[in-house]
Amino acid sequence: MTDAPRTDRTISPYGSWQSPITADLVADAMIGLGQTAIDGDAVYWTELRPSEGGRTALVARFGSGEVRDVLPEDTNVRTRVHEYGGGAFAVQDGRVYFAHDADQRVYACEAGELPRPITPEGRAHRYADFAVHPEGNAIACVREDHSGAGQKAEPKNEIVLLDPATGGAGEVIASGADFYAAPRWSPAGDELAYVTWNHPRMPWDGTELWVAPRAGGAPRYVAGGDAESIFQPAWSPGGTLHFISDRSGWWNLYAWAGGEISPVIQMEAELGKPHWLFGTTTYGFSPDGRVVFSFREKGRWRLATAMPGGEPTPFDLPYTEIDGLSVRGDRAALVGGAPKAPAEVVSVDLETGARTHCRRATSVEIPGAYLSEPEPISFPTTGGATAHALYYPPKSRDFFAPESERPPLLVLSHGGPTGATSSALRFGIQFWTSRGFAVVDVDYRGSTGYGRAYRDALRGRWGVADVDDCVHAARFLADTDRADGSRLAIRGGSAGGYTTLQALTTTDVFAAGASHFGVSDLAALAAHTHKFESRYLDSLVGPYPEAEATYRERSPIHNAERLSSPVIFLQGLEDRIVPPAQSERMADVLREKGIPVAYVAFAGEQHGFRRAENIRRALEAELDFYGRILGFTPAGDLEPAPIENL
Numbered sequence: 001m002t003d004a005p006r007t008d009r010t011i012s013p014y015g016s017w018q019s020p021i022t023a024d025l026v027a028d029a030m031i032g033l034g035q036t037a038i039d040g041d042a043v044y045w046t047e048l049r050p051s052e053g054g055r056t057a058l059v060a061r062f063g064s065g066e067v068r069d070v071l072p073e074d075t076n077v078r079t080r081v082h083e084y085g086g087g088a089f090a091v092q093d094g095r096v097y098f099a100h101d102a103d104q105r106v107y108a109c110e111a112g113e114l115p116r117p118i119t120p121e122g123r124a125h126r127y128a129d130f131a132v133h134p135e136g137n138a139i140a141c142v143r144e145d146h147s148g149a150g151q152k153a154e155p156k157n158e159i160v161l162l163d164p165a166t167g168g169a170g171e172v173i174a175s176g177a178d179f180y181a182a183p184r185w186s187p188a189g190d191e192l193a194y195v196t197w198n199h200p201r202m203p204w205d206g207t208e209l210w211v212a213p214r215a216g217g218a219p220r221y222v223a224g225g226d227a228e229s230i231f232q233p234a235w236s237p238g239g240t241l242h243f244i245s246d247r248s249g250w251w252n253l254y255a256w257a258g259g260e261i262s263p264v265i266q267m268e269a270e271l272g273k274p275h276w277l278f279g280t281t282t283y284g285f286s287p288d289g290r291v292v293f294s295f296r297e298k299g300r301w302r303l304a305t306a307m308p309g310g311e312p313t314p315f316d317l318p319y320t321e322i323d324g325l326s327v328r329g330d331r332a333a334l335v336g337g338a339p340k341a342p343a344e345v346v347s348v349d350l351e352t353g354a355r356t357h358c359r360r361a362t363s364v365e366i367p368g369a370y371l372s373e374p375e376p377i378s379f380p381t382t383g384g385a386t387a388h389a390l391y392y393p394p395k396s397r398d399f400f401a402p403e404s405e406r407p408p409l410l411v412l413s414h415g416g417p418t419g420a421t422s423s424a425l426r427f428g429i430q431f432w433t434s435r436g437f438a439v440v441d442v443d444y445r446g447s448t449g450y451g452r453a454y455r456d457a458l459r460g461r462w463g464v465a466d467v468d469d470c471v472h473a474a475r476f477l478a479d480t481d482r483a484d485g486s487r488l489a490i491r492g493g494s495a496g497g498y499t500t501l502q503a504l505t506t507t508d509v510f511a512a513g514a515s516h517f518g519v520s521d522l523a524a525l526a527a528h529t530h531k532f533e534s535r536y537l538d539s540l541v542g543p544y545p546e547a548e549a550t551y552r553e554r555s556p557i558h559n560a561e562r563l564s565s566p567v568i569f570l571q572g573l574e575d576r577i578v579p580p581a582q583s584e585r586m587a588d589v590l591r592e593k594g595i596p597v598a599y600v601a602f603a604g605e606q607h608g609f610r611r612a613e614n615i616r617r618a619l620e621a622e623l624d625f626y627g628r629i630l631g632f633t634p635a636g637d638l639e640p641a642p643i644e645n646l
Contacts, residue, residue, distance in 0.1 A: 014436035015632035027615035054610025076101035081128035087279025090130035140183035200535035203275035269297035284327025337424025369397035372433035409483035413492035413499035444469035462540035463554035501556035566596035572605030
């Protein structure tokens with residue numbers, strides 16, 4: 001992408017600039033690139049396609065250079081285990097195993113044949129995180145059993161073995177804990193490693209690593225506990241079990257051999273990620289014994305290789321974000337992202353570093369002069385702490401603002417709240433900056449990528465520390481003349497929506513806000529959300545109902561009388577993680593108070609919008625909302641937001 005020189009730019013107020021990055025482009029042009037796998041000479045990956053109703057396709061690039069879908073167009077490779085899913089396919093010797101969204105059954109598909117189900121009919125069972133036995137005669141996976149779940153009973157999670165030849169619901173080989181993840185076979189196929197944890201812990205709080213013999217018998221405890229997070233067990237080609245642990249304060253790599261644990265890669269950097277999705281991987285092994293791994297340091301992901309105990313040698317790759325890493329033989333496959341280039345699936349030659357490009361997230365070319373590049377910033381916040389963020393200044397090839405004007409600022413509070421910002425190109429951010437907004441994407445305390453202490457700084461302080469950090473980010477930028485202090489807005493989805501609403505009800509810093517399926521009632525979330533997150537708030541707020549007073553104090557719905565800023569709510573009507581009632585109740589309060597409010601609901605959408613038409617509508621409604629509240633006229637023919645009390 002090259003920047004064409006322009007000397008004829010037009011003076012126009014911030015927020016009113018015309019941009020080639022339209023809502024249609026955001027909704028349709030970028031596909032979501034996910035889990036990768038290498039099998040023989042082929043690289044496989046998943047593609048979330050908003051233009052196809054939000055379905056996830058499985059695609060492969062073969063040694064011949066051919067790239068094609070490997071499953072029929074009516075398949076949707078998606079599992080609902082933990083509701084968030086992930087780890088929805090595996091491939092071995094050309095045979096694909098996958099979970100199909102429509103019925104949650106597991107299917108097998110040979111090349112050139114139609115998929116055949118290998119689990120029973122009915123939606124009582126869900127499956128994820130498939131690991132095919134080296135001999136191909138068994139598939140270890142996580143099964144979530146909803147057959148006994150009711151008003152109070154939770155679904156049961158277990159590790160089971162599926163027989164790809166005879167089918168069936170699965171033979172249980174590990175049960176009794178609340179959660180299981182990452183079953184992984186040893187190279188000989190005689191042992192299976194897996195991770196487990198129990199309420200009220202989340203996987204980034206404390207997990208345990210176990211190894212079970214294939215022939216039966218008692219499993220052996222390896223590592224982990226209440227205050228140690230174990231991530232991604234994997235066996236080296238020589239049969240040594242490896243795993244990532246944060247026992248040092250950072251997610252680093254360890255090996256287990258002869259009953260002893262030893263460090264393999266030690267850095268003040270994160271080799272692990274929060275286990276929101278099954279199948280998340282950050283390392284693997286080359287045939288010569290080297291570890292190939294991705295790591296996040298100072299806000300940037302890199303790929304490196306190292307002999308056990310040796311110094312890492314980074315690859316010279318143009319990426320600041322790396323996801324979906326898989327390693328096999330002399331190749332690694334990954335999804336790489338950069339600030340001014342779309343994410344792409346690539347295969348990397350581990351000897352030369354040469355890349356084979358498999359798929360870009362979009363074929364659309366946007367000149368770099370329209371793209372705002374993120375600047376990492378750190379700033380002081382409450383309690384003498386330092387918080388972090390990515391700042392995006394307004395950027396256009398065609399427009400600039402009057403010299404005396406400062407841009408409106410959008411403060412982004414990411415979801416999770418155990419999550420992190422991304423420096424990869426996102427048209428959803430460039431949509432705003434190319435119209436004259438400044439954007440700050442905040443890695444508030446509790447975010448990952450900065451070590452365990454920073455992640456734990458949100459424990460017991462959700463709704464306080466995250467809000468403080470968003471407020472201080474906004475003030476920091478306003479005080480340094482990079483934002484208009486009278487036109488600060490905050491937006492976020494899910495947990496970020498909660499931070500948004502909490503900031504609007506506990507401070508007077510923001511002139512407007514946008515809540516995308518955000519939490520407004522913490523007690524309702526604790527009572528009605530799904531199993532995976534049903535005890536999440538124990539660590540973020542306190543145990544319920546013992547801490548009921550704190551839940552009420554920190555719930556925006558119970559403090560709505562303090563709210564004096566307009567809000568737009570965007571909500572999926574089939575959301576089971578944050579039910580629509582929460583957004584509806586909050587909107588009702590604002591209606592009664594006479595404060596400008598817009599509520600936009602989407603039938604068929606769950607937790608996050610997957611359909612192109614709904615992504616488009618949500619974005620245009622939010623832009624129109626800001627224009628009418630903050631006092632500028634957006635360019636383009638937008639469908640108005642349904643604002644009441646304006």
